[in-house]
Amino acid sequence: MALFLAFAGAPDPIAEWNHFEKSVRDQTIRKEEAKKKFPLIFQSLKDLCRNYSFGQESPWLFPVQGYGVKDMGAGGFQPDIRYASSIKGYDFYDGNRHGGHPAYDIFIRDQNQDSMDDRTHRPVMILAPVDLLILSIESNWNTDSETRGGRYIWALDPLHDRIFYFAHLNEIRTNAGAFCRTGSIIATVGRTGKNAQPSRSPTHLHFMVLNIKESVLIPFDYRKQF
Numbered sequence: 256m257a258l259f260l261a262f263a264g265a266p267d268p269i270a271e272w273n274h275f276e277k278s279v280r281d282q283t284i285r286k287e288e289a290k291k292k293f294p295l296i297f298q299s300l301k302d303l304c305r306n307y308s309f310g311q312e313s314p315w316l317f318p319v320q321g322y323g324v325k326d327m328g329a330g331g332f333q334p335d336i337r338y339a340s341s342i343k344g345y346d347f348y349d350g351n352r353h354g355g356h357p358a359y360d361i362f363i364r365d366q367n368q369d370s371m372d373d374r375t376h377r378p379v380m381i382l383a384p385v386d387l388l389i390l391s392i393e394s395n396w397n398t399d400s401e402t403r404g405g406r407y408i409w410a411l412d413p414l415h416d417r418i419f420y421f422a423h424l425n426e427i428r429t430n431a432g433a434f435c436r437t438g439s440i441i442a443t444v445g446r447t448g449k450n451a452q453p454s455r456s457p458t459h460l461h462f463m464v465l466n467i468k469e470s471v472l473i474p475f476d477y478r479k480q481f
């Protein structure tokens with residue numbers, strides 16, 4: 256019984272990350288506190304990954320099925336610009352107010368903006384580009400929401416200390432805590448998010464990868480990985 260209680264009382268790193276990530280997004284945690292907490296949570300998530308056999312994937316699998324590097328917005332990776340925010344440059348700890356565009360947008364053929372591929376009339380699958388542990392998902396989004404990412408996924412590559420972020424999703428097909436092998440379907444491309452839903456925005460996946468160094472999360476220009 257004592258053993259059971261001890262086990263039940265152990266912190267769940269996935270639950271901790273979920274609470275943390277949403278607190279940072281919604282700015283309900285102070286930046287300094289978040290910076291102190293992040294390395295501890297990150298280490299506990301990496302420890303959790305020892306339960307799975309992560310493989311190295313090189314080159315990466317392209318995350319949007321049926322599309323390729325040519326569909327990545329030219330000049331999309333600009334972490335230091337002023338973009339959709341009063342803040343210049345990307346800082347993870349700015350949450351939903353963050354500046355910069357530290358990602359590429361991967362555009363699909365969707366003239367009528369129904370989140371279906373115009374050629375196949377089917378949803379476009381998002382695949383895990385490397386082996387990933389799914390850290391958190393946001394599936395509650397509606398058109399009144401201020402959340403810029405819309406429906407999104409955060410995931411971890413523990414072999415390279417990287418976290419992956421997939422935003423503006425339509426349907427999420429995985430869960431927090433799931434281990435996803437390269438090529439597993441994790442979601443479908445959508446138009447969710449404050450700036451992704453208006454018709455001025457062509458349908459795309461916003462795909463960001465951050466390199467982790469202690470409490471600093473550095474946007475990674477991953478184009479050459481494909």
Ligand SMILES: [Zn+2]
Pocket residue numbers: 356358359360460461462
């Ligand atoms: Zn974007």
